[in-house]
Amino acid sequence: MVRLMIARAGQLVIYLTCLTVVVFGLTRLSGDPLVLLLPPNATQQDYDQLARRMGLDRPLVEQYVVFARDLLHGDIGRSYKWGVPASRLLLERLPATLELAAAAMGIATVLGMSAGVIAAIRPDSMVDAVFAGLALVGQSIPVFWLGLMLILVFAVKWPVLPVGGRGGLAHLVLPAITLSWYSTAVVSRVTRSSMIDVLHSDYVKLARIKGVPERVVVLRHALRNALVPIVTVSSLEFAILLSGAVVTETVFAWPGVGSLVVEAVLAKDYPVIEAAVLLVSAVFFTVNFFTDLLCNLIDPRLAAGRTP
Amino acid sequence: MLQVRDLQVAFGRGPALVRVLNGVSLSLRSGELCGLVGESGSGKTVLALSILRLLPQDAAIRGSIRLGGEDLLTASAARLRALRGAVVSMILQDPMTALNPLLTVECQVGEPLTYHCGLRGHLRREQVVALLEKVRLPGARQLLHAYPHQLSGGTRQRVAAAAAIAGGARLLIADEPTTALDASTQADFVRLLHRLARETGMAVLFISHDLHLVLELVKRVVVLYAGHILEDGPAADALRSPKHPYTQALAACVPTLERRGERLPTVGGTPADPARLLPGCPFAPRCPEVAPACSMMPPLVEAETGHSVRCWLRLARR
Numbered sequence A: 001m002v003r004l005m006i007a008r009a010g011q012l013v014i015y016l017t018c019l020t021v022v023v024f025g026l027t028r029l030s031g032d033p034l035v036l037l038l039p040p041n042a043t044q045q046d047y048d049q050l051a052r053r054m055g056l057d058r059p060l061v062e063q064y065v066v067f068a069r070d071l072l073h074g075d076i077g078r079s080y081k082w083g084v085p086a087s088r089l090l091l092e093r094l095p096a097t098l099e100l101a102a103a104a105m106g107i108a109t110v111l112g113m114s115a116g117v118i119a120a121i122r123p124d125s126m127v128d129a130v131f132a133g134l135a136l137v138g139q140s141i142p143v144f145w146l147g148l149m150l151i152l153v154f155a156v157k158w159p160v161l162p163v164g165g166r167g168g169l170a171h172l173v174l175p176a177i178t179l180s181w182y183s184t185a186v187v188s189r190v191t192r193s194s195m196i197d198v199l200h201s202d203y204v205k206l207a208r209i210k211g212v213p214e215r216v217v218v219l220r221h222a223l224r225n226a227l228v229p230i231v232t233v234s235s236l237e238f239a240i241l242l243s244g245a246v247v248t249e250t251v252f253a254w255p256g257v258g259s260l261v262v263e264a265v266l267a268k269d270y271p272v273i274e275a276a277v278l279l280v281s282a283v284f285f286t287v288n289f290f291t292d293l294l295c296n297l298i299d300p301r302l303a304a305g306r307t308p
Numbered sequence B: 001m002l003q004v005r006d007l008q009v010a011f012g013r014g015p016a017l018v019r020v021l022n023g024v025s026l027s028l029r030s031g032e033l034c035g036l037v038g039e040s041g042s043g044k045t046v047l048a049l050s051i052l053r054l055l056p057q058d059a060a061i062r063g064s065i066r067l068g069g070e071d072l073l074t075a076s077a078a079r080l081r082a083l084r085g086a087v088v089s090m091i092l093q094d095p096m097t098a099l100n101p102l103l104t105v106e107c108q109v110g111e112p113l114t115y116h117c118g119l120r121g122h123l124r125r126e127q128v129v130a131l132l133e134k135v136r137l138p139g140a141r142q143l144l145h146a147y148p149h150q151l152s153g154g155t156r157q158r159v160a161a162a163a164a165i166a167g168g169a170r171l172l173i174a175d176e177p178t179t180a181l182d183a184s185t186q187a188d189f190v191r192l193l194h195r196l197a198r199e200t201g202m203a204v205l206f207i208s209h210d211l212h213l214v215l216e217l218v219k220r221v222v223v224l225y226a227g228h229i230l231e232d233g234p235a236a237d238a239l240r241s242p243k244h245p246y247t248q249a250l251a252a253c254v255p256t257l258e259r260r261g262e263r264l265p266t267v268g269g270t271p272a273d274p275a276r277l278l279p280g281c282p283f284a285p286r287c288p289e290v291a292p293a294c295s296m297m298p299p300l301v302e303a304e305t306g307h308s309v310r311c312w313l314r315l316a317r318r
Helices: A002-029 A033-037 A044-054 A060-072 A086-121 A126-140 A143-157 A169-199 A202-209 A214-242 A246-251 A257-266 A270-298 B044-051 B077-083 B105-117 B121-134 B153-165 B183-200 B211-215 B235-240 B245-252 B312-317
Strands: B002-011 B018-028 B033-037 B059-067 B088-091 B171-175 B203-208 B220-225 B228-234 B301-304 B307-309
Touching: A002 A060, A002 A270, A033 A044, A086 A126, A086 A169, A086 A214, A086 A246, A086 A257, A086 A270, A126 A169, A143 A169, A143 A246, A169 A214, A169 A246, A202 A214, A202 B088, A202 B153, A214 A270, A246 A257, A257 A270, B002 B044, B018 B044, B018 B228, B033 B211, B044 B059, B044 B171, B044 B203, B088 B153, B105 B121, B105 B153, B121 B153, B153 B183, B171 B183, B183 B203, B203 B211, B211 B220, B211 B235, B220 B235, B220 B245, B228 B235, B228 B245, B235 B245, B301 B312
Parallel strands: B033 B203, B033 B220, B088 B171, B171 B203
Antiparallel strands: B002 B018, B002 B059, B220 B228, B228 B307, B301 B307
């Protein structure tokens, strides 16, 4: 476990260094923020002056060194558009995204895993076919359309839930369902195929031979063994949800990281974009790390450094 | 204690129908050690899984299986669960896959104790230790918290055996339990089965493709070929005076010291494919003594007391 952590820390350093270069380079390629910041009637003199003040007149390498040095001091720069530190902007939006992602992931794991297990117990049955159909629909419906339809039905036609914005639990219901839809489908399909493999294994047969009740066979013997791929896929889904559900947040006017990123990209707000990308990669890294820990806890062979 | 009558098992439907067992009848008395010999695809494992009612759902079963007077084909799922592990149990072929990789030895051996005997906690642990000692595992107490990947193949198979007999089964089906083990471990394991059978008085149905190995354990051998029983008789006769040409061919394959240096004989031809069986004796296409009558199925007839054979030639010679 300790070795895993040290190895991961080393990887993190290399990975973050490469990442800052890519993030820095890509944002610089995306266009000129000064044109958007200056009024339409600005002169060349105004332009040069602003460029100098923001350090954008320096060579790119020098800009990068300044960016990296400030980053090491925990300063990612001020937003061009709002004039406040980019990190503060993101951290203000983070709780909303966390709340939405956690709710959506909760729905996806509970519904997806239940559906997957039920389908795997009776493969090719009616129930399995219905779940397969639902999963196909779940994976093919565009998120924005689903969000709009839910709003239309549950907020406009029968106004039982709010149209958008963030507030109490009622505000969370529609966006969480919308966001979880795709992930539920993915989790249920992975659970089904992983469970079917495991249910055919010899050790499940031995459990039945021993007269273990079917419920215990499915949950203790089969599901635990099927869990590693499920956990891996679910946490990947969770990382994607955490890094900002751009479409869902936009449809429901949810004040999260996703909608902030959209605004920042439109404004060519370099520091905010850079901060957002770094945050997303940190999220992925953290989630991956905890996934590894979790898989190690589930499977003693992984902890022993063997492949199962 | 076990009576299998005219058991027929088929998989699939219509033209894809494969008959794996074609009217198998087999009885075991309590405490009897019986060997079931046959090539791959002869239906040995299907017979074993039929007795445990653990065949896949698409299998069609006809005939009757009675265990201690109880009809297993009409028994409820709950009743079957109560019987499995407690009355009839099984050891699987491959010890590398038969144990759950995520559960400790204590949990896996102890499960039948929980679900059949209601034992928990400390009492269950002591019983698990006793079982591990019963299968001759040294350092039983240290094994309790071990996971299967930390154990060798032979140890794993002993753990699987301990789990199989934990519920006090009266009939143990051992489905090629030594095939995946190396030669010296094989002999040890057969000796262990022998000792367990003697100590517990349980009946053992020992399934193998290795006639020689079976004879070390059992008093009676049943020869299965393409879902038909070809011969059923005392183990001593199987090597010395086999009746069916197939058993003779199998017996000839056993290496002996007298024939050292000679080429080992094999059974000619290829094993019957249950998906493409012709009417008549299933062994006829490979039989060195094939006769015109063999295009019709011979009955299984008791040629001597306690020794039945399914062959026209042996019937004629009687």
